Amino acid sequence: MVCRESRPKQEMLRLVVDGDGEIWPDVLQKAPGRGVYHCMCKACLTGMNDKRLQLLKAKFRVNLPQQERIRQRMVAMLELQLKRMFTRQRASAAIGRDAVMHRLWNNMPLLLLRAMDAGDALVRQIDGGLEKRARAGATSVLTNVPSRQWLGEMCGREDVAVVAIDAAGVAAETANRLNVYCIWLARITGHKKGTER
Ligand SMILES: [Zn+2]
Numbered sequence: 001m002v003c004r005e006s007r008p009k010q011e012m013l014r015l016v017v018d019g020d021g022e023i024w025p026d027v028l029q030k031a032p033g034r035g036v037y038h039c040m041c042k043a044c045l046t047g048m049n050d051k052r053l054q055l056l057k058a059k060f061r062v063n064l065p066q067q068e069r070i071r072q073r074m075v076a077m078l079e080l081q082l083k084r085m086f087t088r089q090r091a092s093a094a095i096g097r098d099a100v101m102h103r104l105w106n107n108m109p110l111l112l113l114r115a116m117d118a119g120d121a122l123v124r125q126i127d128g129g130l131e132k133r134a135r136a137g138a139t140s141v142l143t144n145v146p147s148r149q150w151l152g153e154m155c156g157r158e159d160v161a162v163v164a165i166d167a168a169g170v171a172a173e174t175a176n177r178l179n180v181y182c183i184w185l186a187r188i189t190g191h192k193k194g195t196e197r
Pocket of ligand 1: 003
């Protein structure tokens with residue numbers, strides 16, 4: 001599902017249907033039972049609706065409508081995974097402006113998550129830092145996340161405007177996953193201005 005483009009598994013989300021006809025996201029792709037892979041591209045996520053879910057009727061007994069429940073389950077599952085990942089990364093992550101600005105000076109690959117409601121001064125400061133890094137040939141990925149409150153919750157803190165996560169060497173895979181989940185969430189919840197790579 002849905003656009004039928006052929007994509008690597010990592011760009012799709014496995015959905016499983018339980019015995020009651022309810023559809024559950026299986027982020028870790030390990031749940032038992034029959035499943036389908038849902039494409040997580042922008043068009044497929046913004047176009048999610050019960051009409052499309054009818055396609056599943058060919059293979060499963062499904063309760064419809066349940067688009068809104070699936071959407072909520074996807075959000076809950078992604079946020080749970082993100083919280084776990086943030087917890088594991090906490091020791092090496094730079095949390096908050098000062099820590100992040102400091103981290104920008106070293107040219108190791110970084111993933112930056114910035115709250116959509118971050119103040120203008122911080123936005124300019126981070127953008128300036130990223131430009132300098134780019135000139136120095138350093139790799140940085142910047143992704144917008146819903147809010148300072150949201151980012152704070154993910155990090156187990158009060159409001160957090162920006163976080164930098166190490167994306168060098170063995171950390172690259174985790175940083176990439178984290179980024180992908182943030183982008184999926186943005187597509188599902190539809191917050192604007194999201195940076196797409
Ligand atoms: Zn698609």
